[in-house]
Amino acid sequence: MDIPTSAKVECVDGAAGRCTGVIIEYTTWQVTHLIVRKDSSRHSERLVSVDWVTETTPDSVRLRCKKRKLETMQPFVETEYRESSHSTFVGDPYCGWYGWPFVALVHALVPLKRERIPAGELAVRQGARVKATDGQAGRVDEFLADAASRQITHL
Numbered sequence: 413m414d415i416p417t418s419a420k421v422e423c424v425d426g427a428a429g430r431c432t433g434v435i436i437e438y439t440t441w442q443v444t445h446l447i448v449r450k451d452s453s454r455h456s457e458r459l460v461s462v463d464w465v466t467e468t469t470p471d472s473v474r475l476r477c478k479k480r481k482l483e484t485m486q487p488f489v490e491t492e493y494r495e496s497s498h499s500t501f502v503g504d505p506y507c508g509w510y511g512w513p514f515v516a517l518v519h520a521l522v523p524l525k526r527e528r529i530p531a532g533e534l535a536v537r538q539g540a541r542v543k544a545t546d547g548q549a550g551r552v553d554e555f556l557a558d559a560a561s562r563q564i565t566h567l
Contacts, residue, residue, distance in 0.1 A: 413468050413562070416554040417538035420472045421448050421460075426446045432457060432475050433537035435529060438517065441564045443557050444533060446473065448487050457488035459528065462562055470554070490528050493521040520556060 421429045428451060435445035446460045460475065460482070469473040476483070529535050540552040556566035 413465075413555045413559040414470055414554065415446070415468055415473070416470055417536075417559055418466070419470070419554075421446075422472055422474050423482060424475070425478045427451060428475070428479045428482050433535055433540075435459065436534050436564065437532060438534045439532070442562045442564060443564060444530065444562075445557065447534060447535065447537070447558060448482065450482065457486040458482060459488050460485055486528060490526050491523050492526070493523055496522045526553055552554055 413414045415431070415434055415559055417431055417433055419431045420427060421431055428450075429448050431446050432449045433447040434443050436442065443462055445462065446452060446465070448458050448460050449541065450458065453478055464477055465473060466476045481491045527535060536555075538552060541551060542549045555564050555567075557564050
């Protein structure tokens, strides 16, 4: 099974997006999920179990589901908002009415983005650096995995 990290992803009802990486169980080097960025949004990536893959070629990955099903799969990036507060200067420093300095405590919601990588697994994206014991060896372009075991055999 060839798993290109920039291949087009096709569902049974048409083109759905691009593969942007894979999730690997790092003790066995077994591919468990693909990271699929939907065509409809640059910032919408989904975790797709390799159980949904029916065929791969050097240019494409075919899934045995409809695009609507892809929409319901778990998002790869989770955004949560945390409250943050900091002091900031407000008012006119030359106006004696406010007193000087006039400082207020401002509350804001700060977005925190987190990749949803299953426990015990590792995400590898297209272009990730590959290092050998003697230095930089290159960058990840695609994976070759044994179709039966899903174990990576080549980068």
